[in-house]
Amino acid sequence: MVKIGIEAHIQLLNCSSKVFCSCPTTGDENPNTRTCPTCLGLPGAKPVLNKKAFEQAVQTAIALDCKIPKETFFSRKNYFFPDLPKSYQITQYEIPIGTNGKLENIKIKRVHLEEDPGALIHKGSITLIDYNRSGIPLIEIVTEPDFKSPNEVRLFLRKLITILEYLDIYERKSEAAMKADANISATGEKVEIKNITGLKEIERALDYEAARQEKEPAQQQETRGWDSEKGITFLQRTKEEESDYGYIFDGDLTKIEISQSLIKKIKLEIPELSLDKVERFKKAYKLEKEDAETLAADKLLAELFEEVAKEIDPILAAHWLRRDLMKVLHYNKKELKEVKIDAQHIKEILSLLQQNKINDATAKELLIKLIESPFSPKEHIEKENLAMITSESEIENMCREVIKNNKGVVDSYKSGKQEAMNFLVGQVMRLSKGKANPKETQKILKKLI
Ligand SMILES: [Zn+2]
Numbered sequence: 001m002v003k004i005g006i007e008a009h010i011q012l013l014n015c016s017s018k019v020f021c022s023c024p025t026t027g028d029e030n031p032n033t034r035t036c037p038t039c040l041g042l043p044g045a046k047p048v049l050n051k052k053a054f055e056q057a058v059q060t061a062i063a064l065d066c067k068i069p070k071e072t073f074f075s076r077k078n079y080f081f082p083d084l085p086k087s088y089q090i091t092q093y094e095i096p097i098g099t100n101g102k103l104e105n106i107k108i109k110r111v112h113l114e115e116d117p118g119a120l121i122h123k124g125s126i127t128l129i130d131y132n133r134s135g136i137p138l139i140e141i142v143t144e145p146d147f148k149s150p151n152e153v154r155l156f157l158r159k160l161i162t163i164l165e166y167l168d169i170y171e172r173k174s175e176a177a178m179k180a181d182a183n184i185s186a187t188g189e190k191v192e193i194k195n196i197t198g199l200k201e202i203e204r205a206l207d208y209e210a211a212r213q214e215k216e217p218a219q220q221q222e223t224r225g226w227d228s229e230k231g232i233t234f235l236q237r238t239k240e241e242e243s244d245y246g247y248i249f250d251g252d253l254t255k256i257e258i259s260q261s262l263i264k265k266i267k268l269e270i271p272e273l274s275l276d277k278v279e280r281f282k283k284a285y286k287l288e289k290e291d292a293e294t295l296a297a298d299k300l301l302a303e304l305f306e307e308v309a310k311e312i313d314p315i316l317a318a319h320w321l322r323r324d325l326m327k328v329l330h331y332n333k334k335e336l337k338e339v340k341i342d343a344q345h346i347k348e349i350l351s352l353l354q355q356n357k358i359n360d361a362t363a364k365e366l367l368i369k370l371i372e373s374p375f376s377p378k379e380h381i382e383k384e385n386l387a388m389i390t391s392e393s394e395i396e397n398m399c400r401e402v403i404k405n406n407k408g409v410v411d412s413y414k415s416g417k418q419e420a421m422n423f424l425v426g427q428v429m430r431l432s433k434g435k436a437n438p439k440e441t442q443k444i445l446k447k448l449i
Pocket residue numbers: 018021022023034035036037038039040135
């Protein structure tokens with residue numbers, strides 16, 4: 001049986017400055033422009049803990065149901081690598097910010113805060129180093145080996161991302177901001193795959209590795225890399241133990257007390273998270289589980305839904321938002337936050353639809369237009385004269401005309417040919433330039449024939 005555990009690394013890019021200095025986390029992308037003696041690791045430079053990053057890590061640990069210690073501290077993980085000029089990474093080892101948590105059925109072993117090292121850029125035979133990344137706050141979330149399939153890992157990471165988005169510490173768009181190491185054992189010893197970027201790649205790498213281990217079980221613990229172009233993992237080294245790194249207490253950073261009042265304050269700042277939202281949507285709006293889950297999986301979409309549902313039938317609103325709006329966005333390769341569609345637009349479209357003033361096709365066209373630029377759907381329908389014909393006598397007149405001009409088709413309908421009716425409805429639709437209601441039209445035609 002396959003057993004998989006995950007170490008997810010999340011960059012806190014919404015935190016404006018780095019974890020141990022005041023350099024910005026985002027901005028100028030030219031290499032080595034966002035650096036100072038501290039994040040360059042120069043001798044004598046003193047790190048100072050960024051309170052905001054620390055609180056975001058505590059918030060993550062609380063949201064994942066972790067136990068929070070009364071105090072914690074940072075340690076130096078010693079290793080030599082060019083992306084880390086001071087020869088150690090400041091991280092947490094002995095007492096992490098959170099332990100023994102869970103997310104649904106998956107146990108969370110630990111949550112801790114650390115600094116990202118610099119980035120190595122390989123160009124032909126030379127290697128360049130960019131220290132802009134050095135010191136960006138990273139949260140590491142380690143699970144127990146509770147996953148039984150690569151797909152389960154992907155679903156878990158998606159839920160984790162949703163939680164982090166609700167906490168406002170992660171943005172889905174920056175896929176590179178989610179890296180993971182995964183350990184997997186199929187039949188033999190445990191194998192660790194290092195540094196996989198993005199959910200899809202994590203699942204692919206694990207699928208490959210599970211199949212590989214079925215064929216040749218690992219004889220000893222080893223660390224492998226992932227080559228996403230070739231779609232294979234490759235041996236890097238046989239596994240070192242965590243204790244091989246020689247962790248020592250970082251005396252530059254004092255111990256940090258995590259008081260009950262701080263925990264209380266942070267708890268109050270945690271918004272309703274996606275899992276709770278699903279339950280509330282099911283109860284309050286009578287949504288199906290799947291609709292509730294899809295809406296709650298995207299914070300912005302969930303907020304949009306609640307705003308629309310104040311005036312529109314929630315079930316209708318849920319269907320249009322999760323099916324039609326998402327489809328249009330997806331087709332245009334856009335995210336909800338990138339377009340200027342707001343609740344007012346959706347309310348206008350759906351209330352026109354509810355009042356039978358427009359049909360589904362027109363509503364969809366309006367959505368497509370709104371992706372490009374915002375306008376009032378209600379005014380647009382009036383101005384362009386796109387509203388459906390609601391006057392029954394007007395439709396009846398058209399039906400009479402169609403019947404008069406298509407005697408042969410009417411006769412074949414009378415002799416039992418059902419398809420003939422579709423043709424007649426089609427003719428009325430054409431005459432009305434698509435503004436007649438097909439159901440109404442059929443009813444009237446049947447009455448007249
Ligand atoms: Zn700096």
